[in-house]
Amino acid sequence: MQRWSSAPDPATDTGWRDTPARKGFFTDSSICIGCKACEVACKEWNGIPEDGLEMLGMSYDNTGALGASTWRHVAFIEQPRRPTGGGGFTPLPMVAATSDQNSPASAAETGIRWLMSSDVCKHCTHAACLDVCPTGSLMRTEFGTVVVQDDICNGCGYCIPACPFGVIDRRDGPAGARNVGIAQKCTLCYDRLGEGMTPACAQACPTKSILYGDLEELRITAQHRVEELHTAGVADARLYLADPNDGIGGAGAFFLLLDDPEVYGLPPDPVVTTRDLPAMWRTAAIAGAILLAGAAAAFVRARP
Amino acid sequence: MVPQATFTSYYGRPVVKASPWKSDIPAYLFLGGLAAGSSLLAAGADLRNLPELRRVARIAALAGVAAGGAALIHDLGRPARFLNMLRTAKPTSPMSMGTWILTAYGPMASLAGASELAGLLPWKLPIAGRLLSLGARPAGLVAALLAPALASYTGVLLSDTATPAWHGARRELPYIFVGSAAAAAGGLAMCCAGLEQAAPARRMAVGGAVVALAMEQRMEQSLGLSAETLHSGKARTLMAANRALTAGGAVGTIALGGRNRVAARAAGAALLAGSVCARFAIFEAGQLSARDPRYTVIPQRERVDRTTALDAGRS
Amino acid sequence: MRRLAWDYPLLGGDEPDAEAVLREINGRHLSGEKAGRMLNSFGEMQADGSTAGGCWIYTGVYSDGVNQSARRKPGSEQSWVAPEWAWAWPMNRRILYNRASADPAGNPWSARKAYVWWDEAAGKWTGHDVPDFPVNKPPSFRPAPGTGGPDGLAGDDPFIMQADGKGWLYAPSGLLDGPLPVHYEPVESPVRNALHPQQANPTREMFPRNENLTSPSPPQPGADVFPYIVTTYRLTEHHTAGGMSRWSPYLAELQPEFFCEVSPELAAERSLEHLGWATIVSARTAIEARVLVTDRITPLIVGGRTIHQIGLPYHWGVGGGGAIVSGDSANDVMGVALDANVHIQESKAASCDIQPGRRPTGAALPRYVEAYRRRAGLSIETGTTRVTPPEGRA
Known part of the structure; x- marks a missing residue:
């Protein structure tokens, strides 16, 4: 019985032969300018409906979170300047705010840094959504990405609580929109990849904060970038989900962040839930056996 | 470890998503458990020649699996596509496994139940009736063999998610659910069958109640921080009601269940209601634990910090 | 009209191929040995009909048959001017x-x-x-x-x-307010000009009318009725203007409401609630906006005084059927006073007041603004003095 996928190349592990190199995204938040072009380009290409017209008051983020009708989400975080040294951060030249030298005593705290980062489906090596999907609608592509087959999904919703990142969701509306009632998430532009094209978000990103390419190469690029930032004194720079030994086996879409993942709404130590599934099945088997034995015992003294 | 008083999140928004499931799913957890427990009771009654208990339990199993199946289909985003569940069989998907368990169990329990219903008709069904009565025993026995899987897999169904209060209770949920199934099935039989024939039902109900209550206690320890969600919001009332009804029902069963028909019915009804409350309480606690980022972020942050401290200690 | 190019290849229905349109704008040789080749610079354009092009400054954007504006060579792989990142008109010249x-x-x-x-x-x-x-x-x-x-x-x-x-620093002719550059305060300012006694540009064009009143600036009395500065800016999420943005669902959802950005200090001073409503009043009118409290807006300290500033994004408006989002227009609170040389409206700084809650509507709105005007002692002449009188004789 196949437990959770464990091979380093998830496409081959799934049964694909002669696969192209595993594809992915490296999102470098240190050069994200928060323009949201990725959100718009994604919606244009994939024909995703508008996802609510509510002002959220979360800095300039009125998108809020990834969901069935939001496959890229740019987070905006405004942080008051903390004292440097110790747990403080080093401002990047391009994101540092200047404080007024003539301001009163509190002026040291008036500067802020404005963090932006474009979130997306992680296309996990060990993908819980794919593991738990009962219809086989969620599938591993030859590029190692994870895609919902719209014509198969019956909207059971199991993938939604299974995802450790809260990415996938069931489209509830608007009425008449495409794919209402079924699970939806980033496809890493499967239809573009097949044509040798770059996914829409990466294509639209004006600063190359979103890089698309072969995952192995992206990991090397990312390692160089984080070292470059450390050399430049940006001690807060760190890679997130780039490690193949983490709880999801590393992500197909990973990130360079300037603060803890939870600051951006990301889980600090995600683990694919199906890692514990064999143990859970054993527990269930024992529980079932106890029920059977208990029921039998209940009839031991029964008189006809 | 004392939970951190503060934690960081993105404007307090959830990290993981709560399931989109409505009350259909906790209702199914109850109905499926009721059916499973009832099939076991029915098989025992069949083998021990307790026709009244057998009739009640077979009909309960039929009703439970029919209503439970309907709830499952109703909960789908595309109910018309429910048959897509049968495209594949995936051990990594408890829902897929559950579908196949139900697919095997449902017709068996239905056949056994249908033969009892046919017997209640004021007229005889000539051919169908004979076929039903011939098939009832083997079908009922197969259903009883599948019933433990039906009662316990739902614990894995909930645990195999990133929902903190469900995944955190993975070592207890299957036990709680089989206990709850036994209590519910026993309780229903106590309500509907005579005092004498219901004796095995009483024993099963009390045993189930004890297992469920004990494992719920252990779940509180396993959950750590997210145990809070069992005592917040809707889950708080439901959990309290579950404990009172299940414990009260069990005590009532032991004290008066074999002697007083009214008391037996009251105790049985309490056990049934307790089982409903347990399923809804655990469902609601999970939903709450997914919606509040503290239950996702704090334990993970503590894990990271422990690993970092360990690594620092080694180097 | 018949000689114009209309035969663009269509992509997905009736959408012309943007690259083909760009090639047409770039221009090409029509005859001669280079016939069919793209023009590399506008210097190659001929007046004899042997070349065609859509817009001379864009000629070269498709030089060598390559979409030069799509180039994305990293800065680290070329000179610091980065001429191979996209393309700039004219002739890819950056400065x-x-x-x-x-x-x-x-x-x-x-x-x-x-x-x-x-x-x-x-x-x-x-x-x-x-x-x-x-x-x-x-x-x-x-x-x-x-x-x-x-x-x-x-x-x-x-x-x-x-x-x-x-290039001229001393401009004896051509400028109405020369010959040397100097600092003036905006027409409406909460402070005196710190450089010299002349408060505002004496050559500005004014339109003194009842609908375009100006609030007083120091040293004139009544300046404290509109104690704050309001400024305007655009949002990245808006394409060009409201007409192109408020009707587009993908842009409207990114910035769904007209808002005013204020500092936590101003929010405390005026009891403004984050995401609540606020009314912004100037000498012209009052508008309402959702409140966005942010640390990015900091109070200014000018001459020892704390001056609060309020930020308003452009491109909201009401009406115009079918818009997905709407809101009051920042234009309405700004006055019209023009620079004398290029006749550009002063829309980056004005005086205002801000109050929590929504603005009055209908006939109550002009009454509400009128009360402010009376308190500030406004008339058509207010703020129209060209030459600031010597201090003490205001």
């Missing part, structure tokens, strides 16, 4: 008049900032950018006396579109 980056002799003023320079050996201008100068005109070139036009400019006259080829 105009760039001959001024070299001294009169044609050498960079600073080796570190070398930009374009005269290459004596090659006898031409060269550098990191495309030189904005006749490429073979040496620094030492001096025109014959009496030569006019571009040929009359010397080799050290970098401002080639100017009659004398010079």
Whole structure:
């Protein structure tokens, strides 16, 4: 019985032969300018409906979170300047705010840094959504990405609580929109990849904060970038989900962040839930056996 | 470890998503458990020649699996596509496994139940009736063999998610659910069958109640921080009601269940209601634990910090 | 009309291929041995019908048949001017008049900032950018006396579109408010001009009418009725303007409401609630906006006084059927006073007040604004004084 996928190349592990190199995204938040072009380009290409017209008051983020009708989400975080040294951060030249030298005593705290980062489906090596999907609608592509087959999904919703990142969701509306009632998430532009094209978000990103390419190469690029930032004194720079030994086996879409993942709404130590599934099945088997034995015992003294 | 008083999140928004499931799913957890427990009771009654208990339990199993199946289909985003569940069989998907368990169990329990219903008709069904009565025993026995899987897999169904209060209770949920199934099935039989024939039902109900209550206690320890969600919001009332009804029902069963028909019915009804409350309480606690980022972020942050401290200690 | 190009290939229905349109704008050779080839610069355009192009400044964007504007070579792989990142009109030149980056002799003023320079050996201008100068005109070139036009400019006259080829700091003619640059306060300002007694630009164009009143600035009385500064800006999420943004669902959902950005200090001073409503009042009218409290807006300290500023994004409006989002317009609180030289409206700074809650509507709105005007003692003449009277005689 196949437990959770464990091979380093998830496409081959799934049964694909002669696969192209595993594809992915490296999102470098240190050069994200928060323009949201990725959100718009994604919606244009994939024909995703508008996802609510509510002002959220979360800095300039009125998108809020990834969901069935939001496959890229740019987070905006405004942080008051903390004292440097110790747990403080080093401002990047391009994101540092200047404080007024003539301001009163509190002026040291008036500067802020404005963090932006474009979130997306992680296309996990060990993908819980794919593991738990009962219809086989969620599938591993030859590029190692994870895609919902719209014509198969019956909207059971199991993938939604299974995802450790809260990415996938069931489209509830608007009425008449495409794919209402079924699970939806980033496809890493499967239809573009097949044509040798770059996914829409990466294509639209004006600063190359979103890089698309072969995952192995992206990991090397990312390692160089984080070292470059450390050399430049940006001690807060760190890679997130780039490690193949983490709880999801590393992500197909990973990130360079300037603060803890939870600051951006990301889980600090995600683990694919199906890692514990064999143990859970054993527990269930024992529980079932106890029920059977208990029921039998209940009839031991029964008189006809 | 004392939970951190503060934690960081993105404007307090959830990290993981709560399931989109409505009350259909906790209702199914109850109905499926009721059916499973009832099939076991029915098989025992069949083998021990307790026709009244057998009739009640077979009909309960039929009703439970029919209503439970309907709830499952109703909960789908595309109910018309429910048959897509049968495209594949995936051990990594408890829902897929559950579908196949139900697919095997449902017709068996239905056949056994249908033969009892046919017997209640004021007229005889000539051919169908004979076929039903011939098939009832083997079908009922197969259903009883599948019933433990039906009662316990739902614990894995909930645990195999990133929902903190469900995944955190993975070592207890299957036990709680089989206990709850036994209590519910026993309780229903106590309500509907005579005092004498219901004796095995009483024993099963009390045993189930004890297992469920004990494992719920252990779940509180396993959950750590997210145990809070069992005592917040809707889950708080439901959990309290579950404990009172299940414990009260069990005590009532032991004290008066074999002697007083009214008391037996009251105790049985309490056990049934307790089982409903347990399923809804655990469902609601999970939903709450997914919606509040503290239950996702704090334990993970503590894990990271422990690993970092360990690594620092080694180097 | 019939000679225009209409035969663009269509992509997905009735959408013309944008690259084909860009190629047409770039222009191409129609006849001769290069027929069909893209024009590489507007210098290749001919008046004899042998070439065609859509817009001369864009010629070169498709030079060599490549979409130069789609280039994304990283800055680390080319010079610091990064000429191979996208394309700029005209001729992919990134800084105009760039001959001024070299001294009169044609050498960079600073080796570190070398930009374009005269290459004596090659006898031409060269550098990191495309030189904005006749490429073979040496620094030492001096025109014959009496030569006019571009040929009359010397080799050290970098401002080639100017009659004398010079950039002017002292401008004895041409500017209505010359000859030297100086700082003036905006027409509406909460403070006195710290540089000199003249408060605002005396040459500004004004339109003193009842609908376009101006609030007083110090030293005139009544300035404290509108104690805050309101400024305007655009949002990245808006494409061009409201007409192109508020009707587009993908843009409307990114910025769904008109808001005012205020500092936590101002929010506390005026009891403004984050995401609540606020009314912004100027001498013209009052508008309402959702409140966005942010640390990015900081109070200014001017002359020892704390001056709060309020930020309003442009491009909201109401009406115009079918818009997905709507809101009051920042334009309505801004006054109309124009710069005398280029006639541009002063829309980046004005005086205002802010109050929590939504604005009155209907007839109550003019009454509400009128009460402010009375308290500030506004008339049509307020703020129209051109020359600030000496202090103490206001």
